[in-house]
Amino acid sequence: MERHGFDGGIAVEGRVVEQGDADYEHIRTTMVWNGVKPTRQPDVIVRAASERDVLAAVHLARSRGLRVALRSGGHNWCGSPLRDGGLLLDLSGLRECVVDPQTRTATVGPGVIGRELVPKLARYGLAFSSGHCGSVAVGGYLLSGGLGWDPGRWGPACAGVRGIEAVTADGTQVHCDLVEHPDLFWAARGAGPGFFAAVTAFRLALHPLSTAITTTAYVFPVTEAGTVARWAMDAAVELPPGVELSFVLAAADPGTGQPVVTLTATAFADSTTEAADWLGPVRVCPLADRALSHQTDEPTSMDALYAGSTTLWPENHRYAADTMWSSEDLTTLLPRLGTAVATAPSAKSLVLVPVAPASRNPALWQDMAFSALGESYAVPYAIWTDPDDDEANVRWLRETTETMAPLATGHYIAEADLTAAPTRAERSFTPSAWQRLCHLRTEFDPQGLFHSYLTP
Structure with a gap:
């Protein structure tokens, strides 16, 4: 029998599961997308169906002295939402999406996933910088900054957040933007899993839809990574902001089985002519005779891009991941x-290296906690299926990040392995942003109702 309230307490429209309930363990494990499930166990899980449920859950937690963790439905490799004790508030059921084509804005719930958001906006000829994986919900993605599609023109996704609706630690419903509660709004754009309020809706500024998405890609043996990086970095200088350039270093190419590096340039253009013009700097590659394969000016779509992401990061797999910003050039890093990737114990493992993952346009970097801490950025992913291989794959991930640590200047809070070291969260922000976040947490959540960042 489904329960819609707390024993002797508040009724909710959604679902309430407490330790000891028959379906508790099943619900608990679904709170983490990763096949590796942390053993941490909250006392109660509330699956909110409305903003009223969020308010009720916060009031209940306050009355019982329970700390609150939040979950929207992203990947979150280290499982931050699962904490021992307290209340886990699942916001993935808040999936309303209302588009206003006149003002080019949308109001979306934290549980809306990219694969749902993109077609809803496209009906109006509009778009937003959703995450690279279609199954990622906007809640944690936007709170963490959001390194998504078309970053050269749009910057981090949180730059497009114009306002939020939230429930604060004192049980108050508030609207936050640059005018109302600007400090809380500043923190909401980048604080990530340590944010100290429950966001129930985001107001997004939208962009015109690109109608001629086109890709050019080359696959090389991974031993060519340095040479490819030198050519690509020269070409990148000539690419317009509407071209997204990235490397994927894979432990095994599906066709050859050998470690490879793939360079992909994706143009978010408005015509095939424009796309061809934009991709000109990478269309003629002086290293083409060394490529294992390549495609040139291939028309694609958001559905196809999401399908490609699903191939790289498949469901029902086990993952470990970490991030690094660096001031070093990619010719040094790649x-x-x-x-490192050539020594991965799993053929599915990879390293993602976006080129310029977020626009440097100063207009897109105002009033936000999100911090880009270097010119270069990389994310190693250990990906495997057999639980017996957990130790070997996690060890590879940790050894890779430790090897690269002398070149690292920080981490990206959305995908940092917060269980690796107690400094991971702090090193995901500039010193001034971290100090301001700590101060605001004390101001808005003096009793520590909302869990702060996960630590080892």
Whole structure:
């Protein structure tokens, strides 16, 4: 029998599960997308169906002295939402999406996933910088900054957040933007899993839809990573902001089985002519005779891009991941990352290296906690299926990040392995942003109702 309230307490429209309930363990494990499930156990899980449920859950937690963790439905490799004790508030059921084509804005719930958001906006000829994986919900993605599609023109996704609706630690419903509660709004754009309020809706500024998405890609042996990086970095200088350039270093190419590096340039253009013009700097590659394969000016779609992401990060797999910002050039980073990925125990493992993952346009970097801490950025992913291989794959991930640590200047809070070291969260922000976040947490959540960042 489904329960819609707390014993002797508040009724909710959604679902309430407490330790000891028959379906508690099943619900608990679904709170983490990763096949590796932390053993941490909250006392109660509330699956909110409305903003009223969020308010009720916060009031209940306050009355019982329970700390609150939040979950929207992203990947979150280290399982931050699962904590021992307290209340886990699942916001993935808040999936309303209302588009206003006149003002080019949308109001979306934290549980809306990219694969749902993109077609809803496209009906109006509009778009937003959703995450690279279609199954990722906007809640945690936007709170963490959001490194998504078309970053050269749009910057981090949180730059497009114009306002939020939230329930604060004192049980108050508030609207936050640059005018109302600007400090809380500043923190909401980048604080990630340590944010100290429950966001129930985001107001997004939208962009015109690109109608001629086109890709050019080359696959090389991973031993060519340094040479490819030198050519690509020269070409990148000539690419317009509407071209997204990235490397994927894979432990095994599906066709050859050998470690490879794939360079992909994706143009978010408005015509095939424009796309061809934009991709000109990468269309003629002086290293083409060394490529294992390549495609040139291939028309694609958001559905196809999401399908490609699903191939790289499949469901029902086990994952470990970490992030690094660096001030080093990719010509230095890629050969070292290539050496590391060639030793991965799983053929599915990879390293993602976006080129300029977030626009440097100063207009897109105002009033936000999100911090880009270097010119270069990389994310190693250990990906495997057999639980017996957990130790070997996690060890590879940790050894890779430790090897690269002398070149790292920080981490990205959305995908940092917060269980690796107690400094991971702090090193995901500039010193001034971290100090301001700590101060605001004390101001808005003095009793520590909302869990702060996960630590080892």
